[in-house]
Amino acid sequence: MIRDLAALMDAVGWPSAHVVAHSWSAKVAALWATRQPQRFRSLVLIDPFFIDRIPVWLTPTFPLLYRVLPFLKMMGPFDSYQQAEQQARQLKQYRGWSELQQSVFQIPSPPTISGCPNSDTSMDGNEILKRYQMGERRFPKVNLQEADLTNICLNHADFSHSDLRQSRCGKSDFSHATFNAADLSEAIFWGTNLMQADLQHAQLREADLSGANLQQANLEQANLSKASLCGANLSHAQLSHALLFETDFRASTDQQTNLSHAQLTGADLSYANLSEALLCHANLDAAKLCRAKLQQRNPQIPWVTDLTQASLRYADLSYADLTGAILRNADLTGADLTGTILTNADLTGAILPDGTLHCPSQ
Template structure:
């Protein structure tokens, strides 16, 4: 099926295209809201600036496809294969991306507000600087991912693997807007991560692994560092005013 035939059928009211094979297809700047592409093969396709609001891509393969600037708000994409996909500037607000494979994917500037990426593979993914307010990243694998300058305030990263991730100058702290709260990093693996000059004000880091992390110039005011244990990488430039460290509930030095 080519683009023309798909568009004709869609305009006639058909929405179920499950199991479709459209390798290297070009579906640019179309309106395909509510379409069902579940279990479809769309590898290496050009899908930029297309409206896929509330579309179904569950268990589909979109590896190496281009989806920059597309509207995928409220889309269902759980268990999809999105290796090396380009989602730069895409709208993924409230999208379901549970356990998706986003290895080396580009999500630079994507809107991930209230998106569910729990258990997702984001190894070496580019997430600069995404809008991640209240994003669910529980148990996500973000090893060596680039989240520098990201706005992650309110994201849930409980148990996430952020080993060697780049969070330089990222904002994970309280932004004091109504309905927002600090990022949850309880039990997260931040071993060897670059957190230099990041804002972790009020962040919950209880039981997180900070071994070898770079915290140069990091803001940790009122952060919960309980049960973190020794954290090599803490430097005199790190602000720890009113923070708890080593589970002692003590006032950390300024």
């Protein structure tokens, strides 16, 4: 069950979630939380089944219960959905799907885009470039998986809802382009110009955006989990409520990652690496930075994690590492600093979680 739920979360791009579990599943969820706490934003247990250790008297008979109790028969594992459904149909409690359940869980139809002759069409980079040079700008719902779009100019192009997984787009110009709800997982945008691009709700899991220019780009609610943004320019970018779980923002060999003035309100940066990143004036209110790395990683390079005048109101910085970071005049009102490492951090003029002003003598 744990593997199934973890796989489901990975499939939909959720690095963590609020989990509600009942009865036997509550016991399983509790075990899961101890093994993979990073998966949980919160956990609600309802009437858990022996939340502590199972009584000794029950242990010898427990395997027999799997053959008798219906809810245990459905615990699996099953080789396929069809096998699980076949097992469920043999139980007297089986009632099938009600009309209400079918209406709630039915698979929605994909959104239709009017005036789109290329809907669900597979194309390659050469054809895209040819059509672009002829004046075409709209390429929504196009299949460009593994396409080569390297070192070309496609600014102001519209790739909404398109599939660009594992595509190669390095050194290209996509400024002002639209990738709304597009799938760019594992795509390569190394050194690409994406200034003022619209990437709302886009899937960028494990994408390589190292050295990319994302200045003023809109990445609101985008999924950038495990993506690489080393040395990228994200100044004034919109990243509110984006998923940035385990995302790499470290400085490159010759350039600091720039997140100055970026909007990261409510973003999930758990386990992200922001070492030596520039975050001055960034808005991280209510952001989740649990166990994130914001320390000075390499004293030999000229950069340091800079959060000067950043807003971190009610942010979760629990167990984050801010060794040597600069937080001058930062606002930490209501922030969670449980287990946070602040060794040699500069908090001069910062507003602390309790609302008091930090002074160097403190």
